[in-house]
Amino acid sequence: MAARAAAAIALAAALALAAGTAAGQSLARLTVRSFALTSDTLHPRVDEPFHLIVTLRVREREMQIANLDLPLLADVELLGDERQTVSGSGGTLYRETITVVAHRSGPLAIAPATLQATDARDGRAKEWYTNGLTIVVGGAGTSALRSGAAELLARALGVARMLVWALGIAVVVIAVVMLLRRRRRAVAAAPAPPPAPPPIVSRSRRQRLDDALLVLRAERTRAAAVAVRGAVWKMIGANDGATLGDVLRRRDSFVPETRELLIALERSAFTYDDDLQPAIQDACFALERAMETVP
């Protein structure tokens, strides 16, 4: 677990480097409109992947966002990372989806992501932070959760009450905005609406293989190979604690490319150190071939 955590930290750092630029490079001039960290669930379950999403909106049209540091994910295992930059007349929307999995139940604090840029409004170099996140990982045998269930329920009811109020206020505000927009549209063409963030859908098999390839290319270590092997096994529905022989007997493994991938990942997880890099390279090729077979 410690090795996986260390790998996750190292990988997060590597990905952060990949997302950003080398230290010392001049900062981009940006007008930050919003910068947030969200999760597709605040109550994931143990060993079930979920996504952390970093969203940045800026006024300028940018092809890529530099100097954005992802949160260090020491308590979860990193499975993949996907970046998307949409720029248009309304500005730029940068969205990074990090696929992670927690192996322990209980509360989990995710530190904020950071962005270094020159504020276009006053020309000063600044650092922006997203919000942090506290996620409660649920799982079998979480006695602490069970004992605090009543308290959580009471809190949830309170939050729901507030949400109803907020919803009411929002409806009124939206109605007013719509009314104003209609009036404006009569005078001049309305500006293009900002691009809507893509909906969060469960990761397809191809995306998961893509995540695995990304991780293995970024971190060519034994720990990363073991983590990718575990993720691929989970993807085809194999149990933890099974052997390669058990997995190859599964119907999902009858596809030659999948078999080749499983064997290559097994080799990279257990071979001797001198053979590790060639084994990881073969596993990357096998991942690419497996992706070609997935629609």
Add this chain to the structure above:
Amino acid sequence: MSASLADLRAALALTIVGQEGVIEALLLALLGNGHVLLEGPPGLAKTLACRSLAAALEGEFKRIQFTPDLLPSDIVGTRVFDQRESAFATVLGPIFANVVLADEINRAPAKVQSALLEAMQERQVTIGPQSYALPDPFVVMATMNPLDSEGTYALPIAQMDRFLMKVNVGYPSPAEELRILDRFAVADTQPVRSVAALDDVRAWREQAHAVHIDEKLKRYMVDLVTITRRADGVRVRAHSDEALRASDLIDYGASPRATLALAFLARGRALLEGRDFALPDDVRAVAAHALRHRIGFNYRLVTEGVSADRVIDAMIASIPAP
């Protein structure tokens, strides 16, 4: 080199129908420089397997039938007086061979068993004032008949521990039995052709010794052996459908020699599969062979109608592979 191992396996399979477990056990013992204990009814090609292995390696084969009146000197050899020379001469016993079949080892008394097991361990025999090294490679394949226990001398656990592995030999399938009929009932069988030399065996052993075992696998092997000593959490279904704790059926678990045996056997299996690194599959495939004769089961195993192998399988299944 692994091609030659494949040739050896293929040559043995040409003569022996089925019994892949016996063939693999012999090869693993050869690669692990250990000895095999086979338990199964008579007539299951155990002798043929040993003879074929020796022939395929250009080695010498000897068979010793263990009986209650056997003496240690009948195995290791003795000193006889040569009247013409007026001096004692040493006559080496049948143990001086590359492949030795000790048939029905539990039919001979403890002192004879001890003589054999000591030779297996020390790989040398002392006759009179002089010690004689046994040939290399030296593999003993000892058999026990589980059906007929009248007048037998059970091997103590401490002596069983010296066998690298114990394999249960089962009856062939109907299809295999048909092939046996075709192959052996019509004409004389073809002798096994020699496919490797004894030097090749020594080279294979060195290769097997160099097979890499990852740290995760080492921990897995230790866990597999440790669970035999603390099997409280393992449940086995009894004949009465009651879920029994495995620890209630075991008096004592496997020794650290079992961990070493697991490593030897996993390395050997990896080499047989053409790999220079071991996988969890290798460990799991040989685990029962390495543990079976090293666990002391108590009387409840019999009274509850549970087989030892079911308990061992449950313990192995309780440890997740890395």
